Amino acid sequence: MSAHDHHEEMHPPAPVWMYVVNFLVLVVLTIVTYFVATKDLGAMSTPVALGIAVVKAGLVVLFFMHVFESGPLTKLTIFSSLFMVAVLCGFFLVDYSTRNLEVLPPEETAPVVEKSAKS
Amino acid sequence: MHTDTKVTGHSGQVQAGGHDVGHGHASDLAHHFENHYQQHEAGNLGMWMFLSTEVLFFGGMFGAYTVYRYKFEKVFEQASNILDPLLGGINTIILLFSSVTMALAVRSAQQGKGKAIVGWMAATIIFGLAFLGVKAFEWKHDFAIHVFPTKDFCWSYAREMHKTHQHPEYKPNAPAKFYEEDAKNPESKQGKLFFFLYFTMTGLHGLHMIIGFGIMAVIMVYAWNGYYTKNYFVPVESVGLYWHFVDLVWIFLYPLLYLLGAHLASH
Numbered sequence: 001m002s003a004h005d006h007h008e009e010m011h012p013p014a015p016v017w018m019y020v021v022n023f024l025v026l027v028v029l030t031i032v033t034y035f036v037a038t039k040d041l042g043a044m045s046t047p048v049a050l051g052i053a054v055v056k057a058g059l060v061v062l063f064f065m066h067v068f069e070s071g072p073l074t075k076l077t078i079f080s081s082l083f084m085v086a087v088l089c090g091f092f093l094v095d096y097s098t099r100n101l102e103v104l105p106p107e108e109t110a111p112v113v114e115k116s117a118k119s
Numbered sequence: 120m121h122t123d124t125k126v127t128g129h130s131g132q133v134q135a136g137g138h139d140v141g142h143g144h145a146s147d148l149a150h151h152f153e154n155h156y157q158q159h160e161a162g163n164l165g166m167w168m169f170l171s172t173e174v175l176f177f178g179g180m181f182g183a184y185t186v187y188r189y190k191f192e193k194v195f196e197q198a199s200n201i202l203d204p205l206l207g208g209i210n211t212i213i214l215l216f217s218s219v220t221m222a223l224a225v226r227s228a229q230q231g232k233g234k235a236i237v238g239w240m241a242a243t244i245i246f247g248l249a250f251l252g253v254k255a256f257e258w259k260h261d262f263a264i265h266v267f268p269t270k271d272f273c274w275s276y277a278r279e280m281h282k283t284h285q286h287p288e289y290k291p292n293a294p295a296k297f298y299e300e301d302a303k304n305p306e307s308k309q310g311k312l313f314f315f316l317y318f319t320m321t322g323l324h325g326l327h328m329i330i331g332f333g334i335m336a337v338i339m340v341y342a343w344n345g346y347y348t349k350n351y352f353v354p355v356e357s358v359g360l361y362w363h364f365v366d367l368v369w370i371f372l373y374p375l376l377y378l379l380g381a382h383l384a385s386h
Contacts, residue, residue: 008154009156010155010229010349010350011229013226013230016223016226019222019223019226020219023215023216023218026218027212030211030212031208033373033374033378034204034205034208034378034381037204037374037381041382045382049374049378050371050374052374053370053373053374056370057370060218060363060367060370063222064219064221064222064359065359065360066225070163071160071164073164074164077164077167077168078171080171081170081171081175081178084175085174085175085181085182088182089181089182092182092185093186096186096190097189
């Protein structure tokens with residue numbers, strides 16, 4: 001145990017400025033995402049909005065949730081849950097975008113069919 | 120309770136091996152851990168395991184959202200446009216305030232300041248209540264324009280009220296002509312699906328916050344009584360992680376529900 005004692009001490013508290021700066025950056029990103037969303041960016045609007053959300057989430061996880069100083073097991077746990085959700089949503093999209101599966105009775109999906117026929 | 124913690128709890132380096140020498144180690148270190156660091160890491164990992172199941176729980180709903188938004192893109196944008204992105208943004212910032220106060224509560228725990236934990240958590244609860252207050256205000260309007268997805272749901276009425284900037288009082292039903300219009304318009308069911316997802320996701324998010332208040336209330340009592348030490352504050356940190364997780368869910372709900380249709384006119 002004495003050989004790696006220095007790894008086995010409790011983390012000292014992070015400085016207050018770290019939390020304050022993190023908070024301010026998150027507020028600025030919230031304001032940015034609001035104003036960007038009011039402009040019509042077409043196909044880019046969702047990637048931009050989600051990109052900002054991912055950056056915000058990363059800041060919360062790293063600094064508010066202290067993952068910047070946590071061990072590899074914690075990081076693996078986080079990664080695996082996010083990976084599973086990515087698999088879920090990704091495969092849903094692959095599935096639904098490659099076959100014409102009607103969710104509602106045909107007459108109710110008529111506008112959707114019309115839209116895809118146009119494009 | 121545990122008032123003798125600091126006296127006997129000076130050192131975590133005492134051999135924690137022997138259960139027969141029950142008083143030979145710090146009382147804030149459980150028998151089965153080598154030292155405080157290991158105890159802390161184990162508790163922390165356990166909380167992250169729980170949070171992974173929470174990610175999967177909300178992930179199911181994000182999956183449903185992904186599918187239906189893909190299928191009914193146009194109507195989802197129109198439905199999203201009915202929500203007020205400014206109120207959602209204000210709520211995001213309120214929740215960020217509650218996150219930073221929670222982070223400072225955990226920091227106080229790291230310094231062994233029990234009373235400060237109570238103060239910062241009280242601030243967190245106040246911001247949390249402010250968030251739910253804004254949400255209640257929004258929901259009141261949502262109910263009045265009949266977007267709550269029951270048989271009273273009325274897509275064309277909600278669209279009309281939104282377009283003309285009206286804030287009607289709640290009545291059990293929208294005027295009959297709007298229901299007739301809905302019956303002819305297949306998009307009304309797609310709009311209903313958006314609001315089903317909206318109420319389920321924001322409702323479960325709100326429920327998580329209310330559960331968080333309860334957990335914080337218990338932790339505050341313990342903290343006030345000096346139960347936590349510099350070396351043992353896993354419950355404080357765990358409720359902190361839980362609260363930040365709730366913030367994380369909202370960080371994704373905001374663009375997906377509120378900002379999706381924010382670029383459309385008429386608001």
